Amino acid sequence: MLIPKTHPRAASLYIRERLVGGYKSGLVVEEGLLAHGRGEMFDYLIGEKTSKASHGAIKAAAQMFLLAKHPVISVNGNFAALCPKEIVLLSKITGAEIEVNLFYASAKRKKTIAQVLKKNGAANVLGLDAKFSQTIPRLDSARRVVDERGMFIADVVLVPLEDGDRTIALKKFGKKVITFDLNPMSRTAQTADITIVDNVTRGMGLLIKSCKKMKKKNLKKGLKFDNKKNLNQSIVTIKNNLGRMSNA
Numbered sequence: 001m002l003i004p005k006t007h008p009r010a011a012s013l014y015i016r017e018r019l020v021g022g023y024k025s026g027l028v029v030e031e032g033l034l035a036h037g038r039g040e041m042f043d044y045l046i047g048e049k050t051s052k053a054s055h056g057a058i059k060a061a062a063q064m065f066l067l068a069k070h071p072v073i074s075v076n077g078n079f080a081a082l083c084p085k086e087i088v089l090l091s092k093i094t095g096a097e098i099e100v101n102l103f104y105a106s107a108k109r110k111k112t113i114a115q116v117l118k119k120n121g122a123a124n125v126l127g128l129d130a131k132f133s134q135t136i137p138r139l140d141s142a143r144r145v146v147d148e149r150g151m152f153i154a155d156v157v158l159v160p161l162e163d164g165d166r167t168i169a170l171k172k173f174g175k176k177v178i179t180f181d182l183n184p185m186s187r188t189a190q191t192a193d194i195t196i197v198d199n200v201t202r203g204m205g206l207l208i209k210s211c212k213k214m215k216k217k218n219l220k221k222g223l224k225f226d227n228k229k230n231l232n233q234s235i236v237t238i239k240n241n242l243g244r245m246s247n248a
């Protein structure tokens with residue numbers, strides 16, 4: 001599909017095309033297209049731009065990543081289709097492991113996702129070899145199966161683009177959780193330590209930039225971060241945008 005650059009919604013239409021491409025090449029499941037629709041709706045409500053609150057959350061997330069001993073980036077189908085280069089860059093800058101973790105798990109799709117990440121420069125992708133499988137307690141979905149070299153021993157996990165109970169289970173298991181979620185009211189957004197309410201396609205680049213900048217400073221400890229306040233600010237942004245529309 002040819003989208004003119006001047007189209008008022010060109011950015012979001014390009015993102016949609018990336019998802020459709022990811023679906024056709026076997027990275028994304030049908031349900032992932034629905035998940036994208038949920039995201040698009042919230043992106044519209046936050047004004048399709050990174051808010052001041054989200055810039056603050058990105059800074060806190062960069063600090064958490066750089067101070068972590070064993071950070072892990074959890075990758076699902078949608079994240080792999082939207083941000084393959086950025087996942088690899090973030091892993092290189094922070095030393096984080098990359099681990100494929102799927103809700104609709106299949107060995108074939110895990111392999112396809114790993115291939116795309118490797119094509120984009122990943123040296124190692126975890127989560128594919130059953131001989132390293134371990135289980136996150138108190139979690140029923142296929143997401144409970146993790147790699148003993150990755151998420152199982154991680155202290156910080158990036159869990160983007162999912163609305164579910166994995167974050168609570170990971171936290172009960174002693175992990176700190178950072179997420180990207182356009183919906184500040186999702187279960188993952190509400191239970192993470194740091195929620196970046198932004199589109200991964202905008203936020204990942206900003207997170208990488210922030211990590212690069214912060215790496216130059218000799219960081220000893222991170223800033224205190226109040227995620228409830230951060231989420232409330234995003235909800236206020238949505239309310240204000242709706243208010244403006246209804247007054248127009």
Ligand code: PTJ
Binds near residue numbers: 028103200
């Ligand atoms: O690849 P799999 O098998 O692991 O399946 C992954 C999906 C995405 C299908 C699965 O995790 C899922 O069903 O997700 P949900 O429960 O629909 O949640 C997706 C969340 O991500 C929602 O809260 C959306 O608002 C949000 N979201 C969608 N697109 C984006 C996003 N957040 C940030 N950036 C996006 N581009």
